Amino acid sequence: MSDTFFSGAPHWAWLIILYFFVGGIAGGGSLLAAIVDWFGAPEDRPVARTGYNVAAVGAIISGALLTIDLGRPLRFWHMLFQSANFPTLMFKGWSPISFGAWGIFLFGLFSVLTALGGMAEEGRLHNPALRAVGGAVRGTLAKVVGGVAGLLGLFIAGYTGVLLSVTNRPIWADGPWLGALFLASGVSTGAATLILLAPGRGATEQSLARLSAFDTKALVVELLVLVLFVASLGAVNRVWLSFWGLVLLVGVGFGILAPLRMHAQRRSLAGAARLVLLGGFLLRLATIFASEGIERYRVAAGM
Amino acid sequence: MAEAMGFFTDTTVCIGCKACEVACKEWNQLPAENGGVRELSGDSYDNTRKLDGIHWRHVRFIEQFKGPYDGRWLMMSDVCKHCVQAGCLEVCPTGAIVRTQFDTVVIQSDVCNGCRACIAACPFGVIDINPVSGTAQKCTLCYDRLQVGLEPACSKACPTDSIQFGAIAELRTRAEKRVAQLKSQGVAAELYGADPGGPLGGLNSFYLLVDKPEVYGLPRHPELPTTNLAKSGGLSVASAAVLGLLAIVGLRKRRMDEQSRGGGGNV
Numbered sequence: 001m002s003d004t005f006f007s008g009a010p011h012w013a014w015l016i017i018l019y020f021f022v023g024g025i026a027g028g029g030s031l032l033a034a035i036v037d038w039f040g041a042p043e044d045r046p047v048a049r050t051g052y053n054v055a056a057v058g059a060i061i062s063g064a065l066l067t068i069d070l071g072r073p074l075r076f077w078h079m080l081f082q083s084a085n086f087p088t089l090m091f092k093g094w095s096p097i098s099f100g101a102w103g104i105f106l107f108g109l110f111s112v113l114t115a116l117g118g119m120a121e122e123g124r125l126h127n128p129a130l131r132a133v134g135g136a137v138r139g140t141l142a143k144v145v146g147g148v149a150g151l152l153g154l155f156i157a158g159y160t161g162v163l164l165s166v167t168n169r170p171i172w173a174d175g176p177w178l179g180a181l182f183l184a185s186g187v188s189t190g191a192a193t194l195i196l197l198a199p200g201r202g203a204t205e206q207s208l209a210r211l212s213a214f215d216t217k218a219l220v221v222e223l224l225v226l227v228l229f230v231a232s233l234g235a236v237n238r239v240w241l242s243f244w245g246l247v248l249l250v251g252v253g254f255g256i257l258a259p260l261r262m263h264a265q266r267r268s269l270a271g272a273a274r275l276v277l278l279g280g281f282l283l284r285l286a287t288i289f290a291s292e293g294i295e296r297y298r299v300a301a302g303m
Numbered sequence: 304m305a306e307a308m309g310f311f312t313d314t315t316v317c318i319g320c321k322a323c324e325v326a327c328k329e330w331n332q333l334p335a336e337n338g339g340v341r342e343l344s345g346d347s348y349d350n351t352r353k354l355d356g357i358h359w360r361h362v363r364f365i366e367q368f369k370g371p372y373d374g375r376w377l378m379m380s381d382v383c384k385h386c387v388q389a390g391c392l393e394v395c396p397t398g399a400i401v402r403t404q405f406d407t408v409v410i411q412s413d414v415c416n417g418c419r420a421c422i423a424a425c426p427f428g429v430i431d432i433n434p435v436s437g438t439a440q441k442c443t444l445c446y447d448r449l450q451v452g453l454e455p456a457c458s459k460a461c462p463t464d465s466i467q468f469g470a471i472a473e474l475r476t477r478a479e480k481r482v483a484q485l486k487s488q489g490v491a492a493e494l495y496g497a498d499p500g501g502p503l504g505g506l507n508s509f510y511l512l513v514d515k516p517e518v519y520g521l522p523r524h525p526e527l528p529t530t531n532l533a534k535s536g537g538l539s540v541a542s543a544a545v546l547g548l549l550a551i552v553g554l555r556k557r558r559m560d561e562q563s564r565g566g567g568g569n570v
Contacts, residue, residue: 003522008355008428010419035550041558071417071437078397078416090398094529097420098396154547158539165535166528167423168390173531179539187546210557217549225542 002236007168009292015069019062020160020284021189023104024182025277026058027157028190030111032211034150037143040210046201047194047211049118052146054193055153056115059108062156066104080105096163100156107156110149117142157186164287171239171291175232177225178287184222189280191215192259192273208269215276216263223256226283244290247282255279307406308449309385309507310458310466311474313481314519315492317378317465319348319362324380326460327360330445338434354381355431359442360457365518379510379519380466382457383408383429383442384496387504390528391421391430391441399438406471406507407444412436426503426525444508471507478511485513495521503527 033051036044067076075083079101082088092098113133119125120134137145161182164172172178195211230237240248256279259272327333334357336342343350349364361381368374385407392400392408399414400421410421410430415438422430422439433440445455453459458468467474475497485492495516496506502525516523 001517003426003524003526006428006517006520006522006525007426008353008422008431010423011432012419012423031547032550035547035554039551039554071419071432071439072415075397075414075416078399078414079418082398083414090396092394092396094532095394095396095420096532097394097418101396154543158543162532162535162539163420165531166394167420168426168526168528169423172423173528176531176534176538179535180542183539183542184546187550206561210554213557214550214553217553218546221542221546221549 002170002174004168004170004173004236005294007170009169009294010167011292012069012288013292015065017281017284017288019065019069020182020288021281022058022065023062023160024157024186024280024284025189025193026055026062026111027107027153027155028187029058029193030055030107030153030190031150031157031187032190032194032214033114034146034153036207037146037150040207043204044207044210046203047198047207048146049115049122050194050198050201050203051190052111052114052118052149054190054197055107055111055149059104059111059156063104063108066101096159096166100159100163103152103155103159107149107152110145110152113137114142114146114149117145153190154183157190158183169291170236170294171233171287174234174236175229177229177232181222181225181229181283184218184225185280185283188215188218188222188276191218192276192280195269195273196277212263212269212272215273216260219256219260219263219276223252223260226252226256239290239294242290242293244286244293248286248290251279251282251286255282305404307471307507308444308469309407309471309474309509310382310444310455310468311478311497311509311511312380312382313465313467313478313511314377314379315465315485315490315511315513316463317362317380318463319364319376319378320462321362322460322462323457323466324351324358324360324362326456327442328358330448330456331359331443333357333359333433334435354383354427354429354441356433356440357435359383359440363520365514367514367518377514377518379512380457380461381520382508383444384427384503384509385442385444385507386525387499387507388527389503390424390426390526393527393529394420394424396420403446403449405444405446405449407446407449409443409446410439410441412438412440415439424528426522426528428520471505474509478509481511485511495519 029051033048037048067073082090116134117137125131158179161178165178167173259275262272351358354361363379365377389408399411417437430441454468458466482492496509499505
């Protein structure tokens with residue numbers, strides 16, 4: 001038996017699963033927006049603007065979900081500042097939840113700035129203060145701020161898996177691949193979200209085709225990492241002989257294999273994107289609850 | 304720093320009276336119910352089943368019976384191990400978990416915000432949320448009593464001295480003598496967590512066991528959660544690099560293809 005089976009479950013449930021999902025989309029969307037911004041064509045600009053908006057909204061939702069999930073939500077700032085020595089910063093470079101809190105804070109800041117810049121560019125800001133801020137984020141500055149938001153997005157998409165690995169829980173700590181898996185899933189779900197939302201912001205067919213081609217590659221990487229993740233678990237894999245194993249299987253079938261097939265057959269981009277989102281959610285659902293559920297067996301066995 | 308203090312628990316003399324559980328609950332004013340819910344198992348003498356936010360001591364009852372008259376009871380009063388290298392302290396993002404002058408590990412309830420990272424980090428399943436405070440809680444090794452020269456409530460209440468409190472160095476000497484005595488009587492006794500060169504730098508609450516650690520619900524090789532950090536982080540960075548390159552190269556190549564088809568200029 002793996003030594004991880006003796007630890008206790010942290011009761012990370014729906015709010016955290018939603019955060020992992022939304023944070024992944026926001027991080028992936030931000031990364032793709034920055035890449036399109038830096039390396040794409042001028043006609044790809046609507047995709048970049050959509051990505052920055054997805055990142056900003058996702059970062060705000062992520063912060064809210066994390067705060068609500070705390071046992072004492074009003075003390076959320078204890079993660080950023082030392083409560084007894086305010087305003088001394090609270091930061092542990094070796095604790096994923098500590099550097100993740102700072103990551104979310106900075107990601108929110110930069111993604112909101114880039115989103116405001118994009119909205120100002122489209123003339124969609126009516127509030128004078130927001131218009132002033134958005135108007136300032138343009139040209140080279142907008143690219144730099146967007147690039148930082150993209151790098152932070154990459155971090156947000158992946159650190160959640162690292163956070164799970166840096167525990168003593170079954171599945172999460174039994175292999176080193178969860179960070180890479182969540183990152184790949186975050187990028188593929190981010191691309192899927194942009195495929196669904198960017199047409200509403202004026203994205204061209206060519207832009208969407210480029211996104212779709214990338215999503216195919218991201219899904220292949222995700223599938224490969226998932227195989228490596230499962231292989232690294234060894235004997236712990238018996239935990240998948242449960243309802244959550246079935247959920248994971250459905251997630252892989254409908255969320256990775258089916259969209260890959262649809263991309264190969266050049267069928268509905270939107271349909272494939274919806275399935276990718278479903279798969280990303282089920283992956284997190286299965287990974288979290290399969291480990292959380294082991295608590296019941298631990299208690300039943302008097303451990 | 305004062306001398307390192309802790310517990311040596313000799314499971315061979317535990318009689319399962321639970322005086323330690325009661326003394327702990329009474330001194331620390333811990334509720335009987337978990338958020339208004341009675342969680343007693345009702346199917347064993349081991350009614351409380353585990354350590355958590357309202358059970359900082361737990362007397363484990365292990366039944367090893369092949370037949371009605373062929374077997375034995377093992378009993379062990381379990382508690383936070385106050386690890387020399389503590390995973391909970393390592394990951395706590397608020398600084399709520401601190402090491403005291405007695406080398407014990409304490410959660411400051413007024414600083415903790417209930418993020419629960421410490422629960423998943425502890426290899427022994429010691430910590431959980433206390434529903435009254437909404438914060439993570441566990442044994443403090445009676446830090447308040449230690450500060451005024453009193454011994455912890457549980458060891459004070461233990462009628463058989465199964466739980467012994469004292470300076471770690473002295474407890475280790477005592478534990479080794481007891482192991483030698485038991486071995487001379489043919490009992491397969493081993494110490495768990497007494498070796499400062501062992502896992503987690505040794506445990507400031509260590510045990511004398513007469514069966515495998517797993518039988519008592521203890522991991523054989525407990526590890527710090529950050530053991531995985533470099534590998535997991537490295538693989539994430541590698542995967543990020545692959546995906547980033549795929550996106551950039553794919554975007555450039557497609558644009559170049561489109562431009563060459565349309566006879567366009569530079570990319």
